[in-house]
Amino acid sequence: MLDDFSNARPDVVAELRMLTTPDLAVIEGDAADGTAVRRLCDEHDVDSIVHFAAHKSVPESFADPLRYYRNNLLSTLNLAEIAVERGIDRFVFSSSAVVYGTSGQLPVTEETPPAPQSPYGSTKLMCERILADAAASSGLRVIILRYFNPVGAHGSGRIGELPVAAGQNLVPAVMRVALGESDRLQVFGDDYDTRDGTAVRDFVHVMDLAEGHLAALEADLGSHQYRVFNLGTGVGTTVLELAAAAESATGRPIPCEIAARRPGDIVESWADCSRAAGELGWRAKRDVAQMLADHWRFVNCRRDVPAH
Numbered sequence: 001m002l003d004d005f006s007n008a009r010p011d012v013v014a015e016l017r018m019l020t021t022p023d024l025a026v027i028e029g030d031a032a033d034g035t036a037v038r039r040l041c042d043e044h045d046v047d048s049i050v051h052f053a054a055h056k057s058v059p060e061s062f063a064d065p066l067r068y069y070r071n072n073l074l075s076t077l078n079l080a081e082i083a084v085e086r087g088i089d090r091f092v093f094s095s096s097a098v099v100y101g102t103s104g105q106l107p108v109t110e111e112t113p114p115a116p117q118s119p120y121g122s123t124k125l126m127c128e129r130i131l132a133d134a135a136a137s138s139g140l141r142v143i144i145l146r147y148f149n150p151v152g153a154h155g156s157g158r159i160g161e162l163p164v165a166a167g168q169n170l171v172p173a174v175m176r177v178a179l180g181e182s183d184r185l186q187v188f189g190d191d192y193d194t195r196d197g198t199a200v201r202d203f204v205h206v207m208d209l210a211e212g213h214l215a216a217l218e219a220d221l222g223s224h225q226y227r228v229f230n231l232g233t234g235v236g237t238t239v240l241e242l243a244a245a246a247e248s249a250t251g252r253p254i255p256c257e258i259a260a261r262r263p264g265d266i267v268e269s270w271a272d273c274s275r276a277a278g279e280l281g282w283r284a285k286r287d288v289a290q291m292l293a294d295h296w297r298f299v300n301c302r303r304d305v306p307a308h
């Protein structure tokens with residue numbers, strides 16, 4: 001694996017080796033650096049690429065769009081070029097439901113016209129287009145996985161999302177309240193046209209996503225050179241419902257304070273995942289309670305680990 005560890009803890013490699021294989025090959029480097037990517041492929045026999053490397057905060061992408069375009073597009077270009085150059089067969093790309101924007105159509109299908117509403121979403125859609133054109137002009141076979149809202153952690157509690165930088169995502173914010181690191185959850189808007197006025201998201205367990213990637217690597221794409229799949233649960237949960245579920249999962253109160261809407265937020269989004277079920281044999285198996293229980297176990301196991 002290639003990672004710059006800019007958003008990870010120093011001990012994560014040891015944890016990964018414990019959970020996978022002690023001889024897991026790890027190269028510290030930036031996928032936006034073409035020489036690091038080339039070195040990886042020179043030193044290792046790479047037959048497939050799974051590309052996760054990207055900045056991924058909607059609000060941060062509004063504050064610093066060019067950093068997002070540079071990082072997210074350059075890393076994809078580097079990996080696509082080496083894949084075509086070396087005749088690598090399979091390319092799996094970590095995309096996001098944010099490419100859909102406020103689609104209006106629910107549940108969201110892969111045929112829903114993309115309409116990203118943030119620089120981050122635009123970078124993901126541009127990366128998809130780069131990979132579609134690379135697939136059309138070479139033997140590269142590309143699978144695009146559009147994640148809805150990833151949440152949770154490995155059931156062992158050893159690896160999960162514990163961003164070095166204070167993330168803006170909902171579940172890390174909820175966990176900070178549960179841990180007593182914040183005194184309340186800011187709820188960005190309660191005047192949306194939804195069942196409780198707060199935004200709706202399709203939260204999906206990261207372990208279900210991991211299984212989706214394995215299914216994508218093994219899938220027989222038939223005549224497709226390029227195929228897009230939604231990875232979600234098909235279930236919408238509001239922000240307030242998630243906060244209530246977190247109180248149950250953690251046994252801690254999650255006081256909420258209504259704040260202004262956040263620029264770029266979509267109102268509601270949940271997935272139609274029937275294509276992944278039919279063509280990858282994949283369905284999410286874990287619910288929001290499981291996601292939050294696993295996330296809570298992880299943040300408690302990892303509290304002792306110093307950041308960078």
Ligand code: WQD
Pocket residue numbers: 056057058095096097098147148149150168169170171173185186187188189199200201239262265266
């Ligand atoms: C969800 C809802 C917020 C924090 C994220 C990532 C994106 C992609 C999809 C992977 C929104 C509200 C949040 C808080 C809140 N992931 N919220 N208080 O924006 O749907 O997108 O997941 O590809 O990379 O950005 O997720 O968790 O940031 O927000 O009320 O303190 O929770 O307004 O309605 P989002 P999020």
